Amino acid sequence: xxxxxxxxxxxxxxxxxxxxxxxxxxxxxxxxxxxxxxxxxxxxxxxxxxxxxxxxxxxxxxxxxxxxxxxxxxxxxxxxxxxxxxxxxxxxxxxxxxxxxxxxxxxxxxxxxxxxxxxxxxxxxxxxxxxxxxxxxxxxxxxxxxxxxxxxxxxxxxxxxxxxxxxxxxxxxxxxxxxxxxxxxxxxxxxxxxxxxxxxxxxxxxxxxxxxxxxxxxxxxxxxxxxxxxxxxxxxxxxxxxxxxxxxxxxxxxxxx
Numbered sequence: 711x712x713x714x715x716x717x718x719x720x721x722x723x724x725x726x727x728x729x730x731x732x733x734x735x736x737x738x739x740x741x742x743x744x745x746x747x748x749x750x751x752x753x754x755x756x757x758x759x760x761x762x763x764x765x766x767x768x769x770x771x772x773x774x775x776x777x778x779x780x781x782x783x784x785x786x787x788x789x790x791x792x793x794x795x796x797x798x799x800x801x802x803x804x805x806x807x808x809x810x811x812x813x814x815x816x817x818x819x820x821x822x823x824x825x826x827x828x829x830x831x832x833x834x835x836x837x838x839x840x841x842x843x844x845x846x847x848x849x850x851x852x853x854x855x856x857x858x859x860x861x862x863x864x865x866x867x868x869x870x871x872x873x874x875x876x877x878x879x880x881x882x883x884x885x886x887x888x889x890x891x892x893x894x895x896x897x898x899x900x901x902x903x904x905x906x907x908x909x910x911x912x913x914x915x916x917x918x919x920x921x922x923x924x925x926x927x928x929x930x931x932x933x934x935x936x937x938x939x940x941x942x943x944x945x946x947x948x949x950x951x952x953x954x955x956x957x958x959x960x961x962x963x964x965x966x967x
Contacts, residue, residue: 771897778904785911792918799925806932813939817856820946824853827953834960842964848956853946857939 831847838845 775897775900775904778901778908782904782907782911785908785915789911789915789918792915792922796918796922796925799922799929803925803929803932806929806936810932810936810939813936813943814856817939817943817946820943820950821853821855823950824946827950827957831953831957834957834964837964845960847953847960850949850952851945853949854942855946857935857942 835845835847
């Protein structure tokens with residue numbers, strides 16, 4: 711059997727001693743220590759999940775508030791349109807009131823013309839002398855006169871300045887705020903504010919729509935009364951035209967005797 715050299719024996723002893731030292735160190739080796747130090751601390755993944763949930767919640771809150779603000783803006787836009795319609799309806803009522811007054815004044819002028827025509831007919835009947843054939847004016851029917859407009863006429867009341875101011879002074883809604891929330895409490899307060907604005911705008915819109923319904927019925931009734939007034943005026947004017955034509959014929963006979 712061959713003998714090992716002293717240098718070889720030293721190498722073997724050093725190698726076995728190194729292996730024993732490594733076995734004793736175990737998990738305390740530099741490589742294991744570096745791997746242990748690079749591992750994430752306990753609970754780090756849970757914190758990342760919570761941060762992600764908070765971001766998702768804030769995003770959902772912002773979307774919900776944005777939708778609520780859009781709803782408020784849409785309701786207020788409808789309210790502005792309804793208020794514009796109410797303003798136009800108020801102007802129409804004022805014009806209808808003036809038109810009804812003009813019809814009445816025209817009819818009253820026709821009655822004044824009838825009074826003058828009565829005087830002329832009496833004068834024409836007295837002319838011609840004793841040898842002239844007596845003349846009597848021809849009449850079809852008595853004049854009906856203008857339709858009586860009571861002071862409690864709805865159009866007259868609606869065209870009154872105080873009533874007009876009442877119509878156009880209702881239904882104002884506050885403007886909405888578009889600032890996004892930063893915290894849950896702020897989000898809740900913003901949502902409650904938007905709901906309050908929506909309720910107020912809807913209440914004003916309902917009031918304006920009720921007024922528009924009332925005003926449309928008033929305008930319809932007034933148009934019916936004015937149609938009746940125009941019919942009466944047309945009948946009286948036709949009667950006056952017939953009597954004036956008859957008086958002109960009598961005048962022509964007297965001039966050519």
